[in-house]
Amino acid sequence: MAKRSDIWCFLREHETPPPPELFQRIRASLTAIDENNRSGSSSNNESSMARLRQLEIAPPAFVSASIKDRIEKLRKGRIPPIRGVSRKRWIYAGIAASFFVLIGFSIFRIFVPVEPSHKPTVVKNIPESTPARQTKIPVTGDSIETAMSRPADDSSARMTDLAKSGTMAISVRNNGTVILDGHPIRLIDNDPLFTFISFRYPEIGGYMDAKKEEDLTIRVDRYTNITISKQAAAMIREMYMTRSNGKPTRRARKTRQKLEDWKRTDEKRFDGALPFNPIDPLDLGELILK
């Protein structure tokens, strides 16, 4: 019964037009009755319409009073309209329930102490701007040197894991391997910069270009992620720019030349017998901040 209007809609689809002569016959019949009424020839010929008028039944008085009262209350906004009351109640109940759940969850998180996990945690370098926290570093099991001293061919599973993490992995040992966009690439002389500028892996340019908007990170090991600064990344990208014939552009050649010059300057400063140590902040700072 609740979907009465739907029933009518449904029935409407089965509508059948009446025969065309029906209207003419009804009109003729009504006209004849009307003429008889006018002539007043017989009291028995009272129009059926007039008889129907007598069947009018007045509604009880309290119904109209109740309707008026309800309309008045609706105008004043004291009660919501009858339709939709239950739905809004459900909405408010849902809001209240979610509110209490969130309050409960917050209180739980704030006041209930949580035991530190004893599971190994992979260390990620935390940017300076993020909230500081102390991080446990698992050093015992798969430490830096043991992990890095594995033969490159034997470490495919680890490399796959690193590829999934979206970072590059560089061994600090010789014959290290880089994971570049999911593809392992062997480092040349265990040297990240030289590997980038050597052009032995032309796909590096494509990768750098694809990651233009993201911070590029080289994963050295579980302790260390080297972040490539935006300027350095832009230079490496420039270096891989090519002309239509596939040869490097003039700008690319100049950028490569600049990076090679910097490398030579760095080696001249820190390699050999000169008393400078790149690990020392003064020695490093006075070279690179010139």
Add this chain to the structure above:
Amino acid sequence: MKRIVTIVYFFTIPALLQAASAIPLSAPVTRPPSGSGLTVAYAITLRMKKDNGGIAELYNGGIQTFFADKHDARLRLASLMRIESAYAHYELGKLKKVTIIKESGRNKQKNTFNPDQWDRYNSKYDGSARRFTEDTAVILGHICKKVVITLKDNRLITAWYYPSTPKPSFASLLPAFSGIPGLVLKYEYTYRKKTIIYTASSISYEPINPDVFLPPAQ
């Protein structure tokens, strides 16, 4: 009433969610140094007016990691430009030798120093003065105190340290910080109005695998 409920709901819920998410599920554990191991990773950043720092960009974003246990210590610089480590070995609490190894590039270099040679190598820090200030900074949840180190030739290094029992091996590999009563968690050096900053990004007191302290074979 309806409006008040709506306003309270939409202002309170985000605040509660933010408060809840700010608290880590596994709360940070501040463990005192046990003496078995210490690993501190320092992120290297630059502060300069110009966007392009030239050669400095190849060190910007690098990491310097300090590893120490009872008998050994290692300080490793890993950057786009180079990877290099300094290994220190101790016997009966005294420094026996320091080995610096360049791990990247075609020309792998190895220099070994005995304690006297190492002292001479770092003679620029002899006679440096330390000025402890009241300034503090919070690094990795630790309240660190500021100290300004002035070298004989008036060069300045600013450091923030967490007051604790100092690790002698740290000062051995970074002699600029000898005499500082605690663990240095941030240090910076300004040269020609540009600054190189080392900021601790993680600390661990877990034991370290001895292989970490073995210099790689040439």
